[in-house]
Amino acid sequence: MPLNRSAQLMRWFFSPFYGQERSYWRAVTACFLAASTFWLLNALNKTYTTRIAYPLAWRYDATRYVPVQPLPTEVAVNVTTRGWKLLRKHLMLDMKPAEITLPGLPATRYVTGRVVRPALQASMEGLQFNYLISDTLWVAFDRLLSRRLPLALSPAADGSALPFAARFTPASVVFRGPARQVLALSNPYPVHLPRAPASSSNGDMSVPIGGPDLVKTSVPEVRVRLQPRPLVSVLMRIVPELSGFPAGREYQLRPATVQVRLQCFPEDSARLSQQRSQVRVQLHYGQFAGPDSSLQPVLAQVPALVRGRRVITPTVRVSVSGGGVMK
Numbered sequence: 001m002p003l004n005r006s007a008q009l010m011r012w013f014f015s016p017f018y019g020q021e022r023s024y025w026r027a028v029t030a031c032f033l034a035a036s037t038f039w040l041l042n043a044l045n046k047t048y049t050t051r052i053a054y055p056l057a058w059r060y061d062a063t064r065y066v067p068v069q070p071l072p073t074e075v076a077v078n079v080t081t082r083g084w085k086l087l088r089k090h091l092m093l094d095m096k097p098a099e100i101t102l103p104g105l106p107a108t109r110y111v112t113g114r115v116v117r118p119a120l121q122a123s124m125e126g127l128q129f130n131y132l133i134s135d136t137l138w139v140a141f142d143r144l145l146s147r148r149l150p151l152a153l154s155p156a157a158d159g160s161a162l163p164f165a166a167r168f169t170p171a172s173v174v175f176r177g178p179a180r181q182v183l184a185l186s187n188p189y190p191v192h193l194p195r196a197p198a199s200s201s202n203g204d205m206s207v208p209i210g211g212p213d214l215v216k217t218s219v220p221e222v223r224v225r226l227q228p229r230p231l232v233s234v235l236m237r238i239v240p241e242l243s244g245f246p247a248g249r250e251y252q253l254r255p256a257t258v259q260v261r262l263q264c265f266p267e268d269s270a271r272l273s274q275q276r277s278q279v280r281v282q283l284h285y286g287q288f289a290g291p292d293s294s295l296q297p298v299l300a301q302v303p304a305l306v307r308g309r310r311v312i313t314p315t316v317r318v319s320v321s322g323g324g325v326m327k
Contacts, residue, residue: 049080051133054120057097065105066144068178068214075116076133081126098123106141142178149173154190169223177215231263231307234272236279240297240316244285254317258297263308275303283316291320
């Protein structure tokens with residue numbers, strides 16, 4: 001059987017080692033270590049041609065420009081060298097990065113092998129540079145810009161105004177980063193409140209500033225004190241609707257319109273005037289007690305941005321005058 005044959009071969013191979021003393025095994029181990037050491041030293045003394053990743057160091061005016069994408073940290077090259085140098089490279093021992101200077105920023109979008117080769121040859125000590133695996137390195141820069149912006153509360157998720165105002169400490173924040181991103185920031189800069197705005201009894205809380213990844217802020221967070229917001233009143237005259245009244249009869253209304261006072265935040269007043277058609281006042285037939293009755297008008301619908309409502313006209317006199325509707 002093949003398994004029996006294999007077992008016999010294993011016993012034959014290991015039989016000389018059975019019953020040996022501890023000193024014997026120490027001698028065998030020392031021989032193996034010596035042989036391995038000589039083999040390793042011999043391999044490290046040989047010359048190899050191989051591909052490696054060589055580290056890079058970029059030189060540019062960091063006070064004026066900022067990279068908008070990560071710069072390459074190494075480049076693939078083909079080199080010829082002894083095993084010792086390859087070992088030092090893999091262990092990152094005494095490796096001098098190739099220094100590449102970037103002129104013409106922020107217009108420069110790539111660096112060719114014509115610029116990279118001299119930097120590699122100047123920094124490679126003990127390595128023979130053969131050629132670049134990739135002849136182009138891509139870079140992207142923008143001007144470094146600082147901009148101070150005032151702060152404001154971000155509106156609600158549906159775009160409506162929040163029911164409170166805020167005082168920020170500090171009142172403005174300096175944003176520093178790529179010019180394109182900094183110039184795209186809103187003025188004033190919106191600060192988003194957590195789900196529960198009142199984290200303390202007096203409405204005072206710390207809120208992170210946030211912002212794009214490459215943009216840094218002068219402070220990581222600000223103190224926010226919440227305060228009730230004032231409301232403005234908007235007066236409207238609305239033609240009431242008859243709800244539940246029998247058809248085929250004429251009804252005369254006195255007065256013909258109902259005065260309504262709606263309240264909203266100052267910045268919503270213009271939108272409220274534009275949404276006048278969404279304000280509905282009704283007169284319910286259930287209050288009708290005879291051919292000449294006074295009914296109380298009821299607000300049936302208002303726009304979502306309304307924060308307060310009241311019907312100023314207390315009653316509307318409804319009279320029955322025959323068939324047809326009289327306005």
